[in-house]
Amino acid sequence: MRTNITLTTLLLTIVLILSGIIGVSAGSSGMHFRETISILAGSGDPESMTATIIWQIRLPRVLLAAAVGGTLALGGLVFQALLRNPLAEPYILGISGGSAIGAILAMLIGLSYFPGVALFSFAGSLLVLFFVTILAGTTLGNTMLSRDSLLLSGVMMNAFCAAVIMFLISMTRSFQVQHILYWLMGDLASMQKNHLPILFMVIPCFAVIFILARPMNLLLLGRETAAAMGINVKSTVLLLLVINSLMVSIIVSLSGLVGFVGLVIPHIFRLTLGPDHRLLVPACILGGGSYLIICDLLARILPSSGEMPVGIITALVGAPLFIMLLLRRST
Amino acid sequence: MNHILDIKNISLYYRNKLILEDISFAVGAGEFFVIIGPNGAGKTSLLKILAGLVNNDRGTVLVRGKNISDYTRRSLSQVLAIVPQQIEVGFPFSVAETVIMGRTPHLGILGLEGKEDFDIARQAMEFTDVAHLADRKLHQLSGGELQRAIIARAICQQPAIILLDEPTTALDPAHQLKIMDLMEKFRREHGTTIIMVSHDLNLASMYGDRLLLLKEGRVVKSGAPGSVLNKALLEESYGCQMQVDESPVGQVARVTPIPAKYLHVHDK
Numbered sequence: 112m113r114t115n116i117t118l119t120t121l122l123l124t125i126v127l128i129l130s131g132i133i134g135v136s137a138g139s140s141g142m143h144f145r146e147t148i149s150i151l152a153g154s155g156d157p158e159s160m161t162a163t164i165i166w167q168i169r170l171p172r173v174l175l176a177a178a179v180g181g182t183l184a185l186g187g188l189v190f191q192a193l194l195r196n197p198l199a200e201p202y203i204l205g206i207s208g209g210s211a212i213g214a215i216l217a218m219l220i221g222l223s224y225f226p227g228v229a230l231f232s233f234a235g236s237l238l239v240l241f242f243v244t245i246l247a248g249t250t251l252g253n254t255m256l257s258r259d260s261l262l263l264s265g266v267m268m269n270a271f272c273a274a275v276i277m278f279l280i281s282m283t284r285s286f287q288v289q290h291i292l293y294w295l296m297g298d299l300a301s302m303q304k305n306h307l308p309i310l311f312m313v314i315p316c317f318a319v320i321f322i323l324a325r326p327m328n329l330l331l332l333g334r335e336t337a338a339a340m341g342i343n344v345k346s347t348v349l350l351l352l353v354i355n356s357l358m359v360s361i362i363v364s365l366s367g368l369v370g371f372v373g374l375v376i377p378h379i380f381r382l383t384l385g386p387d388h389r390l391l392v393p394a395c396i397l398g399g400g401s402y403l404i405i406c407d408l409l410a411r412i413l414p415s416s417g418e419m420p421v422g423i424i425t426a427l428v429g430a431p432l433f434i435m436l437l438l439r440r441s442t
Numbered sequence: 443m444n445h446i447l448d449i450k451n452i453s454l455y456y457r458n459k460l461i462l463e464d465i466s467f468a469v470g471a472g473e474f475f476v477i478i479g480p481n482g483a484g485k486t487s488l489l490k491i492l493a494g495l496v497n498n499d500r501g502t503v504l505v506r507g508k509n510i511s512d513y514t515r516r517s518l519s520q521v522l523a524i525v526p527q528q529i530e531v532g533f534p535f536s537v538a539e540t541v542i543m544g545r546t547p548h549l550g551i552l553g554l555e556g557k558e559d560f561d562i563a564r565q566a567m568e569f570t571d572v573a574h575l576a577d578r579k580l581h582q583l584s585g586g587e588l589q590r591a592i593i594a595r596a597i598c599q600q601p602a603i604i605l606l607d608e609p610t611t612a613l614d615p616a617h618q619l620k621i622m623d624l625m626e627k628f629r630r631e632h633g634t635t636i637i638m639v640s641h642d643l644n645l646a647s648m649y650g651d652r653l654l655l656l657k658e659g660r661v662v663k664s665g666a667p668g669s670v671l672n673k674a675l676l677e678e679s680y681g682c683q684m685q686v687d688e689s690p691v692g693q694v695a696r697v698t699p700i701p702a703k704y705l706h707v708h709d710k
Binding site: 195 | 490493494495514515516518519520523524526530532533534535539543544546547549551552553554599
């Protein structure tokens with residue numbers, strides 16, 4: 112097992128680094144592989160135009176893509192295990208709805224993208240997390256974290272939020288609508304260098320979830336079985352729920368609602384690596400990161416002018432990829 | 443007598459409905475103890491209380507003389523393993539991966555198994571005869587193989603007590619005996635206490651040291667198989683006609699429920 116984890120992690124780290132280098136090298140002005148590596152290595156002229164673009168714009172953006180992809184893939188993995196539902200994704204408990212309302216409100220009052228929109232969106236998702244846990248708690252008394260009541264309250268929360276979002280959009284003047292739509296589809300373009308420290312806040316969350324990877328395996332077998340093998344089910348589920356939601360909220364506040372990564376990446380790795388979360392947790396973090404770096408690269412270079420929201424690419428590439436894997440596996 | 447489990451006056455209610463009332467009994471270390479009774483008598487609820495999965499409303503459960511609520515989940519799982527009635531096979535874990543999960547209460551914070559853990563898991567799989575199926579996924583196993591894999595997981599926990607909830611219900615006679623013989627052999631070799639819920643009165647009679655007969659949440663009778671498997675008690679508890687005689691294969695009671703169409707024969 113140890114060697115398996117080490118090997119997979121090592122391999123996917125290499126993939127992540129390679130995608131990172133490609134992501135930093137490529138842009139609307141073409142691909143400058145050698146130049147980029149020499150700049151990243153510290154040689155070359157640090158004052159040059161290319162160096163500035165790389166350090167100030169592309170590298171922060173690639174780091175954001177890696178963090179967003181990794182966090183969302185991991186978020187989906189954890190919720191799929193907690194709720195034992197293959198359709199679960201990081202937004203399923205209503206985080207998306209809450210953060211979107213927060214973000215749109217901030218845009219409507221005309222706050223800047225950072226910190227205004229980010230803070231409002233984070234506050235929105237925290238509010239939803241609070242409500243969902245309370246709701247799930249009161250519906251079933253002492254079986255507080257019953258997965259069905261959690262799932263249902265999340266779905267209801269999202270439905271309610273969707274209505275509010277539609278209402279807000281319908282009240283909006285047309286020039287603001289595009290901003291809102293871009294945010295809802297997920298957009299990495301607003302990343303700036305000084306937001307980077309926020310990204311590091313997800314790393315302790317990764318660590319906690321990795322420690323809980325084995326208990327997650329047992330949770331798949333049912334809560335009673337997990338408890339019978341020494342897992343403190345209530346505190347484990349609660350901790351996972353809160354940590355996972357927090358980490359997704361942090362990320363969403365910076366990137367908007369990048370869709371599909373959190374659904375498809377865990378499934379792709381489950382198909383290829385099996386159900387053991389000690390493998391899946393690092394695989395999703397690294398693989399999800401690489402995947403979003405590449406998707407973001409495509410979103411930047413495919414359109415002849417400007418760029419498209421990365422959320423379009425994630426599903427456009429991910430859905431066929433997943434169906435292909437599924438078909439190959441069943442034959 | 444050296445009691446490993448002491449159950450004193452426990453009661454359990456669910457939404458004001460009585461599930462168990464004033465149950466008391468004790469189980470000795472190394473005993474093969476079988477809980478019998480009709481459907482809905484509260485057997486599974488009782489087993490879950492013993493496993494610490496359900497909290498009783500009244501009374502106390504002492505495990506090795508210590509109140510069960512004073513154990514952490516982890517320390518209780520080092521003493522006590524349960525083989526549940528329903529087994530989740532929806533996720534494609536292999537037999538080997540499933541069995542080694544039994545090491546959970548003995549592992550450190552990262553949950554990584556060492557060589558010793560793998561040795562224990564391998565021995566458990568060899569003991570229950572599933573070692574050759576190690577790489578097979580759970581959903582590819584037959585009922586008997588699956589049950590033996592889950593028993594291997596319980597053994598892997600190295601508990602002092604193994605609780606089994608109707609382990610033979612879905613199995614053919616040969617596999618039923620195989621499971622029961624395994625448990626009996628394991629108990630002999632390791633001194634492990636076995637507590638089993640069963641609907642099979644004849645298996646209970648042949649393997650149990652002592653039986654506990656439950657009906658509607660109350661103890662009807664507990665004691666040696668011969669005293670519990672009594673025609674009047676069984677007919678009253680299960681609500682059907684029974685014949686109880688001595689089994690031709692050994693000096694144990696044999697119970698035969700009598701179908702309606704043979705009742706007139708039996709009366710003569």
